[in-house]
Amino acid sequence: MERFLQNGESTVLNRRLELTAMHADGSIFPIELAIVPIRIHGKPIFTAFMRDISERKQSHEILKESAMRYRQLVELSPEAIFVHRQDKLVLLNQAAVYMLGAQTPSELIGKDMRDFIHPDHRAACGQHIRQARHGTSATPFQEQVWVRLDGSKIHTEVAATMLVYDGKPAVQTVVRDITVRKRAEELQLGQNRILNMVATGVELVEILNAIALFIESQSEQGLCSLLLLDPDGSILSNGVSPSLPDAFRREIDGLLVAPASASCGTAIFRAESVIVTDIANDPVWATCRHLALRHGLKACSSWPIFGKNRKILGTVALYFREAMAPTTMDLQLFSICANLAGIAIESRASEERIRYLAHYDGLTSLPNRFLFKEFLDLALRNAQRHGKQFAVFFLDLDKFKDINDTLGHEVGDQVLQETAARLRGCLRQTDKIARMGGDEFYILIEDLEDGRYAAEVAQKLIEEAARPLLIGHHTCQLSVSIGIGIYPEDGCNGQALLKNADNAMYRAKNLGKNGYQFCSAHEESIVTQA
Numbered sequence: 001m002e003r004f005l006q007n008g009e010s011t012v013l014n015r016r017l018e019l020t021a022m023h024a025d026g027s028i029f030p031i032e033l034a035i036v037p038i039r040i041h042g043k044p045i046f047t048a049f050m051r052d053i054s055e056r057k058q059s060h061e062i063l064k065e066s067a068m069r070y071r072q073l074v075e076l077s078p079e080a081i082f083v084h085r086q087d088k089l090v091l092l093n094q095a096a097v098y099m100l101g102a103q104t105p106s107e108l109i110g111k112d113m114r115d116f117i118h119p120d121h122r123a124a125c126g127q128h129i130r131q132a133r134h135g136t137s138a139t140p141f142q143e144q145v146w147v148r149l150d151g152s153k154i155h156t157e158v159a160a161t162m163l164v165y166d167g168k169p170a171v172q173t174v175v176r177d178i179t180v181r182k183r184a185e186e187l188q189l190g191q192n193r194i195l196n197m198v199a200t201g202v203e204l205v206e207i208l209n210a211i212a213l214f215i216e217s218q219s220e221q222g223l224c225s226l227l228l229l230d231p232d233g234s235i236l237s238n239g240v241s242p243s244l245p246d247a248f249r250r251e252i253d254g255l256l257v258a259p260a261s262a263s264c265g266t267a268i269f270r271a272e273s274v275i276v277t278d279i280a281n282d283p284v285w286a287t288c289r290h291l292a293l294r295h296g297l298k299a300c301s302s303w304p305i306f307g308k309n310r311k312i313l314g315t316v317a318l319y320f321r322e323a324m325a326p327t328t329m330d331l332q333l334f335s336i337c338a339n340l341a342g343i344a345i346e347s348r349a350s351e352e353r354i355r356y357l358a359h360y361d362g363l364t365s366l367p368n369r370f371l372f373k374e375f376l377d378l379a380l381r382n383a384q385r386h387g388k389q390f391a392v393f394f395l396d397l398d399k400f401k402d403i404n405d406t407l408g409h410e411v412g413d414q415v416l417q418e419t420a421a422r423l424r425g426c427l428r429q430t431d432k433i434a435r436m437g438g439d440e441f442y443i444l445i446e447d448l449e450d451g452r453y454a455a456e457v458a459q460k461l462i463e464e465a466a467r468p469l470l471i472g473h474h475t476c477q478l479s480v481s482i483g484i485g486i487y488p489e490d491g492c493n494g495q496a497l498l499k500n501a502d503n504a505m506y507r508a509k510n511l512g513k514n515g516y517q518f519c520s521a522h523e524e525s526i527v528t529q530a
Contacts, residue, residue: 001046004037013037018053030057080175083165084113087129090170099177101148113173118145118153125158132160132171146175155182183218183329187336190214194340204348208240211337211344215318216243218333222318222326223297225249226305226341227264229314233257236264239314248295252288260284262292263302264315271312273334275301278323298323301330303338307346316341361435363413364420372434372442376494379446383487390487391454393443394501395423395461398479398513400439407474414471419478422467426460442498451486451518458482458516466514479514481505490519 080096138161212224225241359371404412465480483505491497
């Protein structure tokens, strides 16, 4: 006021100033003061406008303290929190910084939040935020896929709510990273689906293909291959490799099990996983690295597939087009899927063994009586349709009981095996031979012009069976008695044919053994004395 009176100028007059005033009782309180100079009759008069701003100051302090507490709560929250205005990030906590793969909040402030949402989910996220802007409470959590700075995907749950930040409307978005949970759910669903395929009898190649595709869907960068170990444990053959180049699959078919035979052959040899991050320089790939590099394959990790009692059944491998190591998640995935592959392979092997034993003799590997009956039924239908003849032989080994009683069942089993192989060798590829049990056999000869060919086959069988057998240090001498039935003369159905051939065989035995007899009287019958 004094300066204004001296030179007519002042920098503080006509302005609102915040000052401190004192009540009559001495208490201090904030005021807003404005002094306005006016002239009345040429004389300056100063008019003061004073307002108590205690409540306003208190409100500002409350807001300031509230904002500070909000920032503290946001920063300390274990869940990622983003505050954005018109989709631009204005505040985020350390959990959000970590989730998006940044180092500091400054890397993200000002960026468009939509840049971190997977394109497939941006429309749903936009609708979610609009719902928050027009609502009075937080939206329900919604699953979305977000993207980190490095481009990797994150499975999330997202909820949004409106708030006032720095005096302006904004949206707070809470984001939970559920990638681990989603992965666990997907792994469990994948396991259940594959186990269901095993339980419902799906073919092994289809199951292995499902495992390979499941691994590739979870790994993202890897190309999966499953190889099967041959029975003698020396060679790996192609199982399934849905995404590998066809030429490469053909080139590695028959991979040897050896100390340095690529990742897979080496994994079998060592009975442990082999991780090769750079095929071009790893000695494990010395003999066939050119094959992999030619097809752009630069890294390969392989795990043995174990069955019961740690029996190795094959390998599961993951190829990469960049020199790299499998991730921690890849390692977990391989542990699970190698186990699934082992279950599938052993399950199918057991089923095949059961089916084999249901139709084949376990000792001689010849068809058994049940499979022979199927052959006989088929032969009957063909003969009836085309008006042809066929022959059924019933064979019984002479003197076999003596070998069993004197030399033991182990030698007897070897005699049966060798004799079965010899009998099979006397027949055409189209002829069928089956072991009835004990020392009895059936033979089916189709496309029979007349009985003379049947007689020739019978004579060959007799001569072959009569050749001495050397089993260990023992020389065994056998002979065979054969009964022959011809369709349709000796029966129009399988039961009649077998019964008549059986009777003919016993007639051959009664006539001195080591010979054959036809059922029909007009056919030639021969008995060769032992």
